[in-house]
Amino acid sequence: MPRPNLYYEERTPSPLERVWLEFRRNPLAMGGLYILIGIVFISIFGPWLTPYGPNQQIADAISLPPAWSENGDIRFLLGTDELGRDMVTRIIYGARYTFAYPFLVVLASASIGMLLGGVAAMTAGVKSSTLKHLLDVIMSIPSLLLALIIIAITGPGLENALLAIGLVLIPQFLHVTRNAIYDEQRKPYVTASKLNGVNDFYLLTMVFFPNIVKVLVVQLTIGLSIAILDIAALGFLRLGAQSPTPEWGSMLAQSLEVAYISPWVMALPGIALFLVLVSVNLVGDTLRIAIQKQLER
């Protein structure tokens, strides 16, 4: 491509800036990002935004359709369920259970998994293929099934479901971290640091970590999407969050009985879940594309 100005200066944007540019180029990805920011906001400030309590029953408003339909009431924008609970309130409260808790769980298991993965990659003894095969086996079993095994031992409940998903995600982060460090280990900059005589801890945190953090962030979004879907699925199967909790999956499970009379009770939590999952996946995909482009440069 011919360059118009003679004295041009090529400014290379920083890695973070490049990720941002990649987002700006794709309007859908921006939409996903905005939705995620909105969900984070709702899950932090939800209780101050809602006029009713999540389990508050309003006796004169049972099974009201959304406000824009003929029988709707403007007090309840998205209608009420069969017990007279406001749908908007329940969905806003549900963001905590369906998005924030899985997010925290993923963060926790990511830090444990990364630590273990780093240790596994650094120690020579564990380099044998035993760990690799064991990880392969555990990762070949679907996450929901592993979570079911753990819940079968501990019994149903939201805490147990969160614990189960957290435990299930650790091997995945361990695997990714270990592989990422393996790929970097032969690169000249690592050799240079080793020749400088840095200790293992410095090598792990200051040399490897900044270079593999991109891979880990992508894995974080994948883990988040798995965790959200699995927590909701467990809630739906009545093995996760139990009945009055406004978790979206268990709201879906309860709505089965009234799906024909008041379909909005079933549709709304599903749409919310779908939007969150699409945004998480979109953001993850865009991050992956941006990182791939950086690697190709």
Added chain:
Amino acid sequence: MPRYIARQLALLLITLLLLTIFAFCLSYWFPGDPVTNSAGIFLDDPRYQDIAKARGFESNVFVQYWHYLQHLFRGDWGVSLLDADPVFEQLQLRFGATLEIAILAMLIAFVPGLSLGVIAALNFRKAADNIILGLSLSGYSIPVFWFAQIAILVVSVHWGALPIAGQINPLYAIQPITGSILIDIALSQPEQAGAAFRSALRHITLPVLVLAIMPTVLLTRLMRNSMLDVLDKNYIISGYAKGLSTPRVIWQHAIPNAMQNVVRELGSLLSLLITNTMIIEVIFSWPGLGNWLIRSIYERDFPVIQGGLLLIAALILSVHVLLNLFHAWRYPQVRKDLYAAA
């Protein structure tokens, strides 16, 4: 190749052995009495002493594990705590029902999934690519349990086009032999075989179609990415350079090579498919493995949980190994990498 097969099979054997040890440990980890948990016989049952003796619960855990293995291979997996059904016979029947919808969904997913992926890759960053990518992203993000309900509400309740749930109209008395309803009808040959077959087909359509969405969109993504990789390769350019027509390059050079990556990822796709099958079974009251397993976790029916988990995990692990073997057999260059790594 024989070395690779031997290695994979040995690994599978060891993994399955570990799995049985895990399943055996489950009867201790579950709350309650280990004999009850593994055999399904309550403490106040008159047979309790005999069963405990037969399972070796008088001596140490190693003897117990040995007896557990013997019972396992004899097909004596205990009885359900809820309705005293023998677990092994029930699992056999339900296994067939689960495999039926899972395999059908996988088969249905292949043609549209792969062709959409190829179309998207050939139109890289054009309208068709964007539409297919958008569809696959939303198909991938849609929670299957919600979509199944919407499908039931619209197709079955609103239009009345297909039955809501179940395997077949209960008026047809089909003797369960394999558990798979379509095969059972063919085997047992009831009086109204044609009508029964049509009824079974109508029942199976909706669950299989809903189940097929996830593998379809994942195959699309996999195929697209893999095609994009392959289309950049030198042999594609040389194919064009020597004057081959575009269809010939695509069909004979690009697609067969792109399939290699897809085959490698099939294992994880199948794992996801099994998970979704379990959820779909619950929603459509399909008398399959997942449905029974989830109900038993809810009802704390430990012998069933133990057997069901063992069976599903063993199935997934075996399928993985078989796919690995197929991959190595079909694509020799993979084998070379494996030997170099070993």
